[in-house]
Amino acid sequence: MAELVLLPALYLGLIIGLYEAILLHRDVSVPSHRFGHMIHALIFAVVAVFASMNVDFVLAAIPALQTIPLINNPIIFRIAIALITLIKIHTVSAVAPGMSGGASVGLKEKWSHSLIIGILIVAAPYLWNLLEPSLHFLPGI
Numbered sequence: 001m002a003e004l005v006l007l008p009a010l011y012l013g014l015i016i017g018l019y020e021a022i023l024l025h026r027d028v029s030v031p032s033h034r035f036g037h038m039i040h041a042l043i044f045a046v047v048a049v050f051a052s053m054n055v056d057f058v059l060a061a062i063p064a065l066q067t068i069p070l071i072n073n074p075i076i077f078r079i080a081i082a083l084i085t086l087i088k089i090h091t092v093s094a095v096a097p098g099m100s101g102g103a104s105v106g107l108k109e110k111w112s113h114s115l116i117i118g119i120l121i122v123a124a125p126y127l128w129n130l131l132e133p134s135l136h137f138l139p140g141i
Contacts, residue, residue, distance in 0.1 A: 005054055006050075007140040008053065008128050008141070009046070009052075009053040009124075010046060010050070011138055012053070012124050012128055012131070013045050013046030013049035013050060014042070014045075016045045016049055016117065016120045017043075017044075017046060020117050023116070024037055024041060026113075041089065044085070045085075045121070048082075048085050048121045051081050053125045055077050055078065059072065065077075078122045081121055081122070082121050085114075085118050085121055086114045086117070089114040089117060089118075090111060
């Protein structure tokens with residue numbers, strides 16, 4: 001069984017989550033929704049990056065996933081996580097009530113920004129290999 005990757009997943013999840021918060025700040029023009037959405041996005045980014053960087057652990061921990069065709073392939077599994085993330089990000093930002101009769105005016109994230117976050121989550125294990133040498137100052141690295 002592969003080694004569980006904890007701190008790198010946490011650090012990279014926080015970095016991606018903070019990047020998403022920056023994108024949120026641009027896309028969401030209703031200030032009262034920014035903070036709550038940012039916290040939600042940050043937590044979800046950490047969980048998604050953890051799953052992306054620990055495919056073997058997640059598949060072993062949730063045996064029902066192994067019944068889904070092709071999901072045992074790490075790349076396919078990461079792409080599935082990214083698609084779920086993409087849909088989640090855009091859906092959560094779209095269903096929040098806005099200022100115009102319940103419509104989500106000024107709340108939606110752009111699809112391009114959601115796609116960037118999804119790509120970063122798929123690439124997280126590979127990005128870590130590139131970033132690790134420059135992040136040696138972080139505890140546990």
